[in-house]
Amino acid sequence: MNEVNEVINTLMNHRSIRNYTDEPVTEEQLNLIMDAVQAAPTSINGQQVTVISIQNPERKAKVAELVGNQAWVAQAPVFLLFCADFNRTKIAADLNDEKLGITDGIESVIVGAENVGLAMGNAIAAAESLGLGIVPIGGARMNPQDLVELLNIPPYVFPVCGLVVGHPADASAQKPRLPQAAVFHREQYNNDLEGIIKEYDEQISEYMSKRTGGKETRTWSKSVSSIYNRIYYPNVRAMLEKQGFKFN
Template sequence: MNEAIRTIQDHRSIRQYTDEAVSDEHLDTIIQSAQSAASSINGQQVTIISVQDKEKKKKLSELAGNQAWIDQAPLFLIFCADFNRAKIAAELNDAPLGVTDGLESILVGATDAGISLEAATVAAESLGLGTVPIGGIRRKPLEVIELLDLPEYVFPVSGLVVGHPSDHSAKKPRLPQAAVHHRESYNHDLKSLIQDYDAEMAEYMKKRTNGADDRNWSQTVSAIYKTIYYPEVRAMLEKQGFKFE
């Protein structure tokens, strides 16, 4: 196994950080790695806002649901889907910007942001830094947009906490590969695989919490997905100029 694969497969979310700063050199390497990721049509539909200001990080931690690690870590990156540059390109070529009139732009933007975030994650972890992605950046998206002064056709997709770990958390088990990798066509016989994984996750949680919690995977997912847990996203997208044709 080479070092790149080892880094990817050793990923775990870090939620405890020292107060040591992320160097400018490391930040530049992380951003360059994120920029090197693939993007649809080479449109490069991603903007990364780096936040190191303590007051702004504190506010973002509150907007994301009081996630203390955003406030604690020295660096917070916000990955945005960005069609503002595409708008400028359209203006330069006297062409309409039609892609934002349909869902394709949202799918493309979110996909590109996710690919870029993963490249940044691998780069950061290869440098010995810890990370944790933050979907909660979409919890109060209109306030995030105002705080970061995002223009039309730009919206926050996910955040990424980056810093020096003070606690190397346990690696969380993943679904069995048979539940995720389906050969030639979709495997519809998943229930027993999920039940087996539930048992594994329950044991992991008991060890992690010294017996205080034995939640399994399906319990966690069903509890979260029973509602639209970030209900302001649609209004945010509409305000930013995106349509749902």
């Protein structure tokens, strides 16, 4: 029987941290995180990921505002913005007298987001293995054009997600996940999921009640459906088009 090793323990102990101390993240720690980012697999070895580190307090405070007034972005010592990057691909194309055609279709957005996801997964695991806390910030897509201008992001590059990194001020509770039967299907997709989701709703409701002292009992299905009933980051497409991405 395989034993649970240190890597799996780190992954299984993940939780989002939203309260940080003043202790800085060292350059050595940041470099190790970036080594892990660059070790992640990428489509065709295109390496379509760029990470912008923001540590200047004033700039970080502005970023915190742009991503939805998330206080932990300003509080923590480091904010990492993960971008899908085809700027280097454009340079490679120019060097070889080739056309950059991938950005004419939706595949470029999918590939870029996929590569960012793989890279951020490595960053999270590396940071947590160093005893640091993190919280991903999808709000990087709330005002993406403002981030592009603030951070001097060139064409063929777009922000996908942010990552707060710092030393946890306290241990956050670990939120229960969906049962494995809901996400791990063998041979074919299991379309009989309603009962599993209802049971999970009860578990999440109990978790929320304990976490908030009975003030909040919302379920998982209520939370996601109340957010996904609209396009909640409506400015993404316009930003992508300005950055040179097309949807032919």
